[in-house]
Amino acid sequence: MRLLCDEMLGGLARWLRAAGYDAATPVPGDDDRRLIARAAVEQRLFLTRDRPIVQHKAAAGLVVLLESQHLDAQALELRRRLAVDWLAAPFTRCLRCNLRLDPAPPQALTRAPRQAQALAGPFRLCPGCGRLYWPGSHARRMRARLEAWAAGLQGDG
Numbered sequence: 566m567r568l569l570c571d572e573m574l575g576g577l578a579r580w581l582r583a584a585g586y587d588a589a590t591p592v593p594g595d596d597d598r599r600l601i602a603r604a605a606v607e608q609r610l611f612l613t614r615d616r617p618i619v620q621h622k623a624a625a626g627l628v629v630l631l632e633s634q635h636l637d638a639q640a641l642e643l644r645r646r647l648a649v650d651w652l653a654a655p656f657t658r659c660l661r662c663n664l665r666l667d668p669a670p671p672q673a674l675t676r677a678p679r680q681a682q683a684l685a686g687p688f689r690l691c692p693g694c695g696r697l698y699w700p701g702s703h704a705r706r707m708r709a710r711l712e713a714w715a716a717g718l719q720g721d722g
């Protein structure tokens with residue numbers, strides 16, 4: 566399942582990426598019509614909170630109108646309505662670029678803080694922006710929230 570999140574759902578898009586989903590976000594300036602067309606071409610479900618978008622003729626079968634306003638509730642709504650698995654493939658995509666991460670080559674690890682370098686890994690690298698990912702305390706906190714959502718519970722925030 567590939568997704569496109571409207572610009573109001575940028576936070577949700579990052580969490581979908583954290584769970585391993587391909588979750589695109591709009592190019593600045595894209596209007597509703599263009600976004601719906603993009604969803605069709607790229608075979609994505611377009612997630613939005615914007616009710617008028619659903620009224621477009623081309624929206625049928627492509628647009629999912631989220632009822633929930635807050636992140637935790639949206640996460641559980643996606644689990645319920647689209648069977649999103651919040652533990653599908655955690656931390657395999659860049660939170661910024663949405664690209665699939667590669668295993669980090671050993672020389673890239675020197676860019677991590679010293680304590681992080683001591684971790685067992687996995688260390689991963691974004692082929693787009695070059696950001697290095699490692700399983701530190703931030704990733705552990707994010708994983709706890711993903712685990713809560715996967716179990717159908719509200720996260721910690």
Ligand SMILES: [Zn+2]
Nearest residue numbers: 659662691694
């Ligand atoms: Zn990136």
